[in-house]
Amino acid sequence: MDMLNSHCGVSRDARGVVRLTICNAGTLNILGSAAILGIQAGLQSLASDASIRALMLAGESEKSMIGGADIKEMATLDQASAEAFISRLAGLCEAVRNFPVPVIARMPGWCLGGGLEVAAACDIRVASHDARFGMPEVRVGIPSVIHAALLPRLIGWGRTRWLLMTAETIDAPTALTWGLVDLVAAEGELDNAVEKVIASLLACGPEALRAQKALLRQWEDLPLKESIEVSVGAFGRSFLTDEPKRLMQHFIDRKR
Numbered sequence: 001m002d003m004l005n006s007h008c009g010v011s012r013d014a015r016g017v018v019r020l021t022i023c024n025a026g027t028l029n030i031l032g033s034a035a036i037l038g039i040q041a042g043l044q045s046l047a048s049d050a051s052i053r054a055l056m057l058a059g060e061s062e063k064s065m066i067g068g069a070d071i072k073e074m075a076t077l078d079q080a081s082a083e084a085f086i087s088r089l090a091g092l093c094e095a096v097r098n099f100p101v102p103v104i105a106r107m108p109g110w111c112l113g114g115g116l117e118v119a120a121a122c123d124i125r126v127a128s129h130d131a132r133f134g135m136p137e138v139r140v141g142i143p144s145v146i147h148a149a150l151l152p153r154l155i156g157w158g159r160t161r162w163l164l165m166t167a168e169t170i171d172a173p174t175a176l177t178w179g180l181v182d183l184v185a186a187e188g189e190l191d192n193a194v195e196k197v198i199a200s201l202l203a204c205g206p207e208a209l210r211a212q213k214a215l216l217r218q219w220e221d222l223p224l225k226e227s228i229e230v231s232v233g234a235f236g237r238s239f240l241t242d243e244p245k246r247l248m249q250h251f252i253d254r255k256r
Contacts, residue, residue, distance in 0.1 A: 004045060007038030009060070016053035016206075017198055018046060021060055028067030029059035031114050035070075036088045043095040053209075054201045055099060056194060057122060058106040065107045066115030071140060086146060089114055093147040096121040097217060100210050102201050106194050107131050107181065112169075117147040120154060123213065124197055125181040127172045128190045133180060134169035153220070155179050205243040 001009040001021060009021040020042055025035045046052060059065045069089060077085055096103055096118060105122040112134050119125055127133075135151075137144045144164045151160040155178045163170070175181045185193035201209065211234050219227045238244055 004042040005038045007035040008042030010042065010046070012052075015198075015202055016051050017056065017202070018052050018054070019056045019058055020046070021058050022066065023060045025060070026067075027061045028064045028110060029061055029115075030067050030070050031089065031092075031118075032070035032073045033085060033088055036092050040088075040092045040095045043092075043099055047095075047099055052101055053206050054102050054104065054198055056104045056106055056198070057096070057118075059108070062108050064110040064115065065105055066118050067110050068112040068136075069114035074140075074142070089117070090146040093118055093121040097147075100213065101206075102209065102213060104194060104197055106190065108190055113137055113144070117144075117150075120150040121147050123216075124183075126183045126185060126190065126194050126197060127175060127181040128185055129172055129187045131172040131175070131181075131184075132169045133163075133172075133175050134167065135163045136167040136169075138165065139167045151180075205241075205247050207241045207243050208238060208247075211238055 001011045001019075003009050003023070006024050007022060009023045010018060011021070012018045020039070022029045022035065022039055025031065029035075031039075046055070057065065069085075074082070074085065102123045103121075105119045105125040107119060107125060108128040108131060110132050111119055111127075112132075113136055116133055116135060135144045135148060148160075148164065151163065155163075159178050162168070170178070170180075172181065172184045176184045183193055183197065215227075215231060215234055218230055222230065
């Protein structure tokens with residue numbers, strides 16, 4: 001693993017799959033300002049690499065991908081520094097959302113608060129069988145903010161209200177039923193489950209997948225009519241590459 005900075009380790013394989021590991025953030029991979037900025041810087045440095053086909057976000061510890069934001073740091077904040085802190089975390093979430101290829105969250109153990117906000121910004125979430133999820137901010141005197149706003153889109157308003165207003169945690173089977181995670185691995189099978197997702201992504205046209213992610217991000221913000229309209233141009237631009245001809249011909253040949 002190569003260290004891009006003290007909080008961001010990167011390894012890659014010959015397929016173009018990159019694992020970004022959150023480092024030196026404690027056993028629960030807690031996000032303080034230094035870790036937030038380090039991870040964001042790592043993502044930004046990788047974003048221009050056209051050879052990357054998928055990115056997996058993981059914690060150095062098997063206790064969590066990201067346990068949450070640093071309460072010790074937050075306890076020292078005033079209004080101005082609080083807004084600066086949460087803006088940094090929002091910047092990290094946006095770096096994940098806007099990363100040009102699919103981002104997979106590898107989620108063992110605990111995923112709370114700011115950690116769940118980062119996970120919500122990922123494209124695909126794969127959890128261990130014993131993972132636990134929650135938004136406990138109101139119990140420490142603050143509301144859940146920034147990319148908690150993605151949660152109603154994932155799990156609906158009622159379940160979002162329950163998570164944010166009760167601060168209760170849910171287990172992995174419940175998270176799967178709610179749509180908070182996409183896959184729950186059997187015991188000891190988290191890496192195998194992630195690898196199955198990666199294999200599915202690698203079976204797709206890399207340029208098509210980049211275009212699809214960009215469209216999905218636009219669709220989150222646009223009304224339906226505009227979403228349909230921008231899709232037409234994206235469809236046309238896909239024929240500027242050789243992927244449609246090559247992959248469609250492969251499909252036709254396979255059916256003969």
